[in-house]
Amino acid sequence: MTDCCYKTTCCPTKREAWMIAEIETPAGKVPRIGTCLTIHDVLGALKVRFAVGRHNYTIPPGLYAVGEPTAESPVFVSANYKLSFDHLRNALDGTNGWVMVLDTQGINVWCAAGKGTFGTGEIVNRVKQTQLDQVVSHRKLVVPQLGAPGVSATDVAKQCGFSVLYGPVRAEDIPVFLKNNFTATPTMRHVRFALRDRIAVIPVELVIWFKQALILAVLLALLSGFSRDGYGLANAPRAFGLVFTAWLTGGALVPMLLPFIPARAFSLKGVWAGLGLWVVLGTAKLLGPGGLIELGWGLILTAIVSFMALNFTGTSTYTSVSGVKKEMKIAIPLQLIAALAGTACIVLGGLL
Amino acid sequence: MNYLKNVTTLKIDTETCIGCGLCIAVCPHGVFALADSKAHIIDLDACMECGACARNCPVDALSVDSGTGCASGIINGLLNGSGECCCDKGNGC
Numbered sequence: 001m002t003d004c005c006y007k008t009t010c011c012p013t014k015r016e017a018w019m020i021a022e023i024e025t026p027a028g029k030v031p032r033i034g035t036c037l038t039i040h041d042v043l044g045a046l047k048v049r050f051a052v053g054r055h056n057y058t059i060p061p062g063l064y065a066v067g068e069p070t071a072e073s074p075v076f077v078s079a080n081y082k083l084s085f086d087h088l089r090n091a092l093d094g095t096n097g098w099v100m101v102l103d104t105q106g107i108n109v110w111c112a113a114g115k116g117t118f119g120t121g122e123i124v125n126r127v128k129q130t131q132l133d134q135v136v137s138h139r140k141l142v143v144p145q146l147g148a149p150g151v152s153a154t155d156v157a158k159q160c161g162f163s164v165l166y167g168p169v170r171a172e173d174i175p176v177f178l179k180n181n182f183t184a185t186p187t188m189r190h191v192r193f194a195l196r197d198r199i200a201v202i203p204v205e206l207v208i209w210f211k212q213a214l215i216l217a218v219l220l221a222l223l224s225g226f227s228r229d230g231y232g233l234a235n236a237p238r239a240f241g242l243v244f245t246a247w248l249t250g251g252a253l254v255p256m257l258l259p260f261i262p263a264r265a266f267s268l269k270g271v272w273a274g275l276g277l278w279v280v281l282g283t284a285k286l287l288g289p290g291g292l293i294e295l296g297w298g299l300i301l302t303a304i305v306s307f308m309a310l311n312f313t314g315t316s317t318y319t320s321v322s323g324v325k326k327e328m329k330i331a332i333p334l335q336l337i338a339a340l341a342g343t344a345c346i347v348l349g350g351l352l
Numbered sequence: 353m354n355y356l357k358n359v360t361t362l363k364i365d366t367e368t369c370i371g372c373g374l375c376i377a378v379c380p381h382g383v384f385a386l387a388d389s390k391a392h393i394i395d396l397d398a399c400m401e402c403g404a405c406a407r408n409c410p411v412d413a414l415s416v417d418s419g420t421g422c423a424s425g426i427i428n429g430l431l432n433g434s435g436e437c438c439c440d441k442g443n444g445c
Contacts, residue, residue, distance in 0.1 A: 114402065114420050148378035148404035149418065166377050184377070191380035193353060259353050266423075314422025316353075318381060320401040321419030321426075323356035328423055 016059070018089070023065050027131035032065040035093035041086050048083055049200060051207040057082045058106035063130040064089075067096035071137040074178070076167070077123065077147065079104040079112050091171035095178065098136065102126050110146040119150035124159045133161070142167045142174075142182070145189060193317045198255045201315050205251040209308060217243035220300070223343060224293075226350040235350070238288060242281070246301045249277050250308025258316070266319070267331035270309025274302030292352065296345025303338040306331065360399040361417040362406075366390050368413035375405035375414060 017040055021032040048054045061080050066089060075098045078088045085101060092099070102122045104112035112118035123141070127133070143151055145166045153164035168177050168188035177184050220243060221236035254261065254273050261269040278298040281287050287294040310331055313319040362383070371389035381398040384391045384405070391413075393399075403418025 111420075113404075145378060145404075146380065148408055149402045150407070152407050153374065154408070154410045169380060186382065189377065189380065190382060264354060264356050310423045314420065314424050316421075318353055318398070318400050319355050319421030320360050320399060321421045322361055322401060322417065323359040324421040324423050324426060326356060326359055328426060 018086075019064075023069075025065075026134040027063075030063050030065045030098075030135070033089050033099065035066060035089050037086055037090050041082075045083055045086065050203045054204070055106060059085050059101060061101045061103040061126065063132065063135065064099040064101065065097075066092045066099060067094070069096045069098050071135070073097045073136065074182075075100055075132065075136060075141050076174070077102060077141050077143045079107065079109045079118055079147075081106050081108045081112075084108045087171040088174075091174045095175065098132075100126055100130060100132065100141070109144050110149075113147045113150035116150045118147050120152050120155045120159070123151060123156050123162075123164075127160045127162055139163060140165055144171070145169050145184070146191070191317045193258075195256065197317075198258060202252045202255055205255065205308075205312065205315065206247070209247060209251055209311075213243055213247040213304075216304070220343070220346070224346050224350060226347055228351065235288070238286075242287070242297055242301060243304065245281070246274070246277065246304035247308070249273055249301075250305040250312075254305065254309045255312055255315070258312075265323075265327040265331070266313050266316070267306045267310040267327050267335070270306030271302055273309065274305035277301050277305060288346075288349070290349050290352075292345050292349030296342040296349060299338045299342030299345065303335045303342065306338075307335050310335075354397060355400070355421075357397050360396060360401055361415075362393065362396065362399045362401065363415050364391060364393055365413045365415075366392070368411050370411055370413075372410060374408045374410065378404040378408050380404070 017038060018034050019031040020034045022029045023032050044057065048057045058080050059082050073096045076088060076092070077100050078085050080101050080103055088099060102118055103126070104117045104122070107115070107117060109118055123143070139162045141156070141162045141164050143164050143166055146169055148166060151164060157163045165182050166184070167174060168184045169191055170188070173184070173188045177188065217240045221233065221239035224235040224239050225231050225233050250270060250273070254270060257273070258269065261272050263269050263272065278287070278301055281301070282294060282298065287297040310328065313324045369390045371386060371391060373386055373391065375391050376384045376386060380402065381395070381400060383393055383395050383399045385394045386392070399416070400421055401416050401418050403416055406414040406416045406418065
């Protein structure tokens with residue numbers, strides 16, 4: 001960040017491909033950004049969707065120009081997570097405007113708003129730092145609706161003189177929002193969690209839980225080695241196969257089928273999915289020799305799927321903290337009991 | 353998609369409400385509607401306690417114990433004593 005080339009935008013370490021030019025403003029030069037996503041942006045998005053470098057996918061905070069903006073052009077506020085920023089600039093194709101990027105430490109708008117990093121203080125600070133009052137003649141900021149948990153429109157107006165207009169939830173609706181004279185329809189104000197949204201988050205779920213699944217598989221492979229004839233690792237492949245089947249069920253199948261699995265509590269949805277898995281694998285005689293071992297694996301599979309489903313509350317778009325705490329109090333002890341009882345059954349089943 | 357019933361801590365003080373409609377604009381789940389120049393809760397169980405309405409209400413007519421409905425965040429918070437956090441597992445937790 002040494003010798004900054006822009007007064008209003010922190011200097012990127014290298015010239016980014018999406019900065020296509022620069023324009024003069026009363027507050028100095030402002031980089032102009034492209035609205036077309038290149039293969040580079042698409043691959044970058046794919047990487048973070050697979051949890052690769054997700055915490056360093058950032059762009060420099062500051063002011064950017066889109067198209068040929070004037071002092072009357074609207075100002076759109078965004079986060080410095082590049083995926084958020086890319087959605088916005090892509091949606092602004094054909095629009096002349098300004099984009100004011102906040103420093104949210106590389107976190108998307110909604111999550112950053114929950115933490116308060118996308119918030120009143122950072123908006124006021126960024127308005128001052130970018131000298132926005134000199135760049136535009138109006139005093140309006142279009143803030144994404146999902147930024148609202150961190151932003152008080154009243155306080156922003158009091159502290160920097162700019163009034164906040166909440167834009168639509170999804171950047172793709174911005175062109176219609178602008179056409180409707182800065183009005184969002186009820187549909188634009190609604191957060192969805194459609195199949196394609198749920199599929200998009202599956203890879204991150206699987207990557208995040210991979211390590212825990214691996215540790216658990218190794219542990220269970222070792223514990224399933226006891227038998228009357230001594231110790232051996234003949235059962236290890238089954239342990240790996242079963243733990244990773246549960247991992248796939250909890251991390252991919254549950255998210256995909258979420259609205260179709262009965263029950264409101266996520267942990268209970270996980271129980272149904274886990275029991276389903278138990279029945280399928282049990283019928284296929286894949287849970288092992290002997291009733292006790294079979295029972296043990298059934299309990300463990302159900303516990304894993306239920307636990308992963310419970311944790312999917314954080315990824316979903318509609319769970320409340322009070323609700324999650326309520327279901328955790330009941331679910332986590334039961335999951336632990338099922339997992340420990342299941343492990344005991346496997347060890348005992350081998351020895352008997 | 354509906355989450356647990358009767359858990360949300362959201363409350364509205366209709367007396368104080370001035371009917372500005374900002375809560376309707378910021379709510380991502382259509383919890384509120386305007387009637388007789390006042391905001392009313394029409395779908396309480398849809399509330400996810402994000403806190404956007406209470407944060408933006410100009411007359412403090414709304415209250416909610418807001419937070420992130422995320423089991424991993426709550427578990428991490430309990431384990432690390434660092435408070436609840438979410439979304440960016442491994443970062444800032």
